[in-house]
Amino acid sequence: QVQLVESGGGLVQDGGSLRLSCAASGRTFSIYAMGWFRQAPGEEREFVAAISRSGGNTYYADSVKGRFTISRDNAKNTVYLQMSSLKPEDTAVYYCAAGAPVYTYDVIRASKYDYWGQGTQVTVSS
Numbered sequence: 001q002v003q004l005v006e007s008g009g010g011l012v013q014d015g016g017s018l019r020l021s022c023a024a025s026g027r028t029f030s031i032y033a034m035g036w037f038r039q040a041p042g043e044e045r046e047f048v049a050a051i052s053r054s055g056g057n058t059y060y061a062d063s064v065k066g067r068f069t070i071s072r073d074n075a076k077n078t079v080y081l082q083m084s085s086l087k088p089e090d091t092a093v094y095y096c097a098a099g100a101p102v103y104t105y106d107v108i109r110a111s112k113y114d115y116w117g118q119g120t121q122v123t124v125s126s
Helices: none
Strands: 002-007 010-013 018-026 033-039 046-051 058-060 068-073 078-083 092-099 113-116 120-125
Touching: 002 092, 002 113, 018 033, 018 092, 018 120, 033 068, 033 078, 046 068, 046 078, 058 068, 078 092
Parallel strands: 010 120
Antiparallel strands: 002 018, 018 078, 033 046, 033 092, 046 058, 068 078, 092 113, 092 120
């Protein structure tokens, strides 16, 4: 069992930056790939970014590529999402997730992640 707790969300202006954190407890953090997903009101949950167990491989949705950076610190059992050049369309609840997707194309699929945090709200004002 893994417990995930997100933090760092808030209200920011168009073009601003935020860094989200996700602290994990429970089973060994480093055995899991980690992902960030987001869900806007009335929308389906969508993939944002993912990082492999060692941190050596990262994956991004096209909509955030070049603006967001995912990283992890296995010594601190924490994964981060640095968000820059934020836009109003980035407004959503952001969730971190832990799992073991086998194939590269699976990292974008929410169904491949076993554990989820409660989410943190990010609001970007125009």
